[in-house]
Amino acid sequence: MDDMNEEPQTTASPPRDARPETAANNAAQSTEQGTARPTGQPAEDGAAPSAGQPAEDLRVEGLKVTRGGRAVLHGVDLAVPRGKVTALLGANGAGKSSLVLTVAGLLRPTAGTVVAGGDDLTGLRPERVRAAGVAAVPEGHRVLADLSVADNLRVAGAGLPKREVPAAVAAAVEVFPELHDLTDRPAGTLSGGQQQMLALAQALVARPRYLLVDELSLGLAPVVVARLVPVLADLAARGIGVLLIEQFMGVALKLAERVYVLDRGRITYEGTSQQLRDSPDLLHTAYLGAASNSNA
Numbered sequence: 001m002d003d004m005n006e007e008p009q010t011t012a013s014p015p016r017d018a019r020p021e022t023a024a025n026n027a028a029q030s031t032e033q034g035t036a037r038p039t040g041q042p043a044e045d046g047a048a049p050s051a052g053q054p055a056e057d058l059r060v061e062g063l064k065v066t067r068g069g070r071a072v073l074h075g076v077d078l079a080v081p082r083g084k085v086t087a088l089l090g091a092n093g094a095g096k097s098s099l100v101l102t103v104a105g106l107l108r109p110t111a112g113t114v115v116a117g118g119d120d121l122t123g124l125r126p127e128r129v130r131a132a133g134v135a136a137v138p139e140g141h142r143v144l145a146d147l148s149v150a151d152n153l154r155v156a157g158a159g160l161p162k163r164e165v166p167a168a169v170a171a172a173v174e175v176f177p178e179l180h181d182l183t184d185r186p187a188g189t190l191s192g193g194q195q196q197m198l199a200l201a202q203a204l205v206a207r208p209r210y211l212l213v214d215e216l217s218l219g220l221a222p223v224v225v226a227r228l229v230p231v232l233a234d235l236a237a238r239g240i241g242v243l244l245i246e247q248f249m250g251v252a253l254k255l256a257e258r259v260y261v262l263d264r265g266r267i268t269y270e271g272t273s274q275q276l277r278d279s280p281d282l283l284h285t286a287y288l289g290a291a292s293n294s295n296a
């Protein structure tokens with residue numbers, strides 16, 4: 001991916017200084033329903049999902065990313081606890097995919113850290129990130145179109161000991177039995193929903209502790225999304241920390257316990273889904289003009 005070339009080619013961890021740049025950013029507004037907060041500030045509501053067990057979180061702290069010479073993430077803090085679905089919402093261009101690509105090792109941050117279960121993954125290459133238990137399903141389910149479904153799944157097991165791959169593939173297909181009869185088909189001939197299932201299954205082959213799903217519902221029929229929602233809930237119930245990235249809030253509020261809103265590279269809201277369901281107007285502040293795009 002040519003994005004790697006946009007970043008410095010060092011593998012050293014970037015500086016950890018990721019405080020907000022302006023005094024205006026310090027004007028955090030805590031509300032009873034959730035916390036509107038400035039970039040780089042830790043949550044102030046005392047209900048951080050990792051409270052008491054930080055080693056079980058995937059933690060992004062003070063993450064800054066530049067693409068094409070322009071800053072697109074300005075010091076993002078976010079936590080994904082194991083066993084739960086966490087949602088990251090934001091309008092087009094907010095920086096959601098950039099965050100996923102950076103956590104997955106496909107983009108290098110200029111500042112900040114990515115730590116999973118206590119392991120510092122900042123700046124590691126994608127295969128090392130995967131080996132550390134973090135799997136990403138990129139936007140637009142990028143399966144290998146010319147390879148069969150079976151080969152796509154086998155390739156996804158490249159980081160595992162060879163003898164463990166068949167069992168890992170079988171376990172992933174068990175999650176999506178729809179794939180069972182499609183194993184010989186070239187992945188490019190699958191429907192959008194089937195490709196999304198294959199992309200999710202590929203991520204599962206690596207036996208992740210954390211799963212980042214970028215735009216689960218993009219371009220999919222509601223009936224397909226309805227099929228995928230309980231699967232993600234079930235994966236979380238099995239102990240995986242799921243980060244669900246969505247432009248629209250309907251699916252996210254159904255699944256996620258905790259929600260972050262990203263606006264132009266900054267986290268502008270952090271709170272529980274319940275708080276947002278009770279007070280949907282909270283999103284207007286966080287989303288600025290983007291709330292009118294929501295189909296929730």
Ligand SMILES: Nc1ncnc2c1ncn2[C@@H]1O[C@H](COP(=O)(O)OP(=O)(O)OP(=O)(O)O)[C@@H](O)[C@H]1O
Nearest residue numbers: 067068072090091092093094095096097098099247
């Ligand atoms: N390859 C690239 N080179 C340079 N800038 C990019 C590149 N990809 C994205 N950007 C810019 O980075 C910013 C964040 O984009 P990103 O794709 O992360 O947002 P997003 O929230 O995922 O949006 P969407 O929901 O539309 O996918 C945008 O300003 C975008 O124009």
